[in-house]
Amino acid sequence: MSSFEDVLAADRRIEPRDAVPDAYRSTMVRQIAQHAHSEIIGMQPEGYWITRAPSLRRKAILLAKVQDEAGHGLYLYSAAETLGVDRDDLTERLIDGRQKYSSIFNYPTLSYADVGVIGWLVDGAAICNQVPLCRSSYGPYARAMIRICKEESFHQRQGYELLLTMMGGTAAQRAQVQDAVDRWWWPSLMMFGPPDADSPNTARSMAWRIKRHTNDELRQRFVDMTVPQAERLGVTLPDPELRWNPGRGRHDFGTPDWDELKRVISGGGPCNAERIERRRRAHEDGAWVREAALAHAARRQEGETG
Numbered sequence: 503m504s505s506f507e508d509v510l511a512a513d514r515r516i517e518p519r520d521a522v523p524d525a526y527r528s529t530m531v532r533q534i535a536q537h538a539h540s541e542i543i544g545m546q547p548e549g550y551w552i553t554r555a556p557s558l559r560r561k562a563i564l565l566a567k568v569q570d571e572a573g574h575g576l577y578l579y580s581a582a583e584t585l586g587v588d589r590d591d592l593t594e595r596l597i598d599g600r601q602k603y604s605s606i607f608n609y610p611t612l613s614y615a616d617v618g619v620i621g622w623l624v625d626g627a628a629i630c631n632q633v634p635l636c637r638s639s640y641g642p643y644a645r646a647m648i649r650i651c652k653e654e655s656f657h658q659r660q661g662y663e664l665l666l667t668m669m670g671g672t673a674a675q676r677a678q679v680q681d682a683v684d685r686w687w688w689p690s691l692m693m694f695g696p697p698d699a700d701s702p703n704t705a706r707s708m709a710w711r712i713k714r715h716t717n718d719e720l721r722q723r724f725v726d727m728t729v730p731q732a733e734r735l736g737v738t739l740p741d742p743e744l745r746w747n748p749g750r751g752r753h754d755f756g757t758p759d760w761d762e763l764k765r766v767i768s769g770g771g772p773c774n775a776e777r778i779e780r781r782r783r784a785h786e787d788g789a790w791v792r793e794a795a796l797a798h799a800a801r802r803q804e805g806e807t808g
């Protein structure tokens with residue numbers, strides 16, 4: 503039987519029954535749970551716009567996207583459960599603030615352009631971060647990520663297509679897109695986490711092949727990928743320091759406000775309280791569905807055994 507170290511050295515996947523160090527297990531539970539919570543909380547900022555979509559086509563697209571996010575949350579909770587934790591317990595930990603979710607979902611969505619910008623920038627950042635996670639060392643997480651990334655790519659395209667349409671519209675629509683880009687650019691860069699020098703988990707997660715790239719490497723990749731898309735769209739990214747550096751062959755860019763990231767992660771963002779309260783209510787409102795499903799399963803089992 504291969505040891506944990508042998509599996510990692512051969513770049514194979516760790517599977518649920520494999521013996522792993524406790525810290526590997528708790529790191530995986532932390533990252534997968536945080537990721538699952540992000541998908542579920544991430545339904546809220548866009549979900550608000552489902553009843554406000556400007557056309558049937560836009561409504562159908564947005565509905566499909568938000569439903570995909572529910573699905574991502576469910577695959578990820580299932581992946582976490584293979585590590586011996588319980589989904590209900592993870593939800594409790596989210597609601598009482600013991601587990602985190604992505605900082606990005608604590609900002610408000612003020613216009614329909616925000617739906618486009620979330621697709622373009624937030625899902626674009628998510629793809630940059632998550633494609634390498636398809637090769638993450640924990641098998642159930644890596645496999646869940648393959649389908650999630652395919653769906654994220656549809657999400658990113660629907661956002662970009664929406665913005666292209668708005669940019670071909672009126673001056674007021676173009677201004678709405680620029681305003682949304684101005685508000686979401688820096689929070690999108692913060693999605694990649696703190697700078698490497700202040701990231702307590704990166705070195706170990708890289709050694710365990712959970713993460714394949716550091717936070718700063720992925721942030722740089724995202725900036726390089728996004729600049730030409732912004733040019734094609736005709737919007738300005740709100741960073742006066744953003745410019746091509748021919749020496750590095752990459753873009754230089756300004757420093758995000760790391761104090762803001764800390765504040766938002768620790769509960770002080772514009773929408774933290776509202777997001778958690780909404781999640782708590784949805785969980786309570788869904789109690790009867792869970793009870794009915796359990797009663798149904800018990801009755802079926804009685805029928806099979808009795």
Ligand code: BYC
Nearest residue numbers: 537540541544603604605628692693694695701702703704
């Ligand atoms: N927000 O040592 P670090 C989506 C925490 S959903 C909040 O660098 P790590 C979508 C971090 O957890 C996208 N917390 O940590 C859905 C750690 O916490 P602890 C969600 C953050 O884990 C719907 C501490 O700060 N994606 O795309 O090595 C609609 C120190 O950080 C953040 C994922 O979850 C943050 N931005 O790296 C649309 C991807 N950054 O130790 C779209 C999977 C850091 O105090 N996760 N923290 O508990 C990852 O790739 C990594 O966990 C991170 C952080 C890169 C996020």
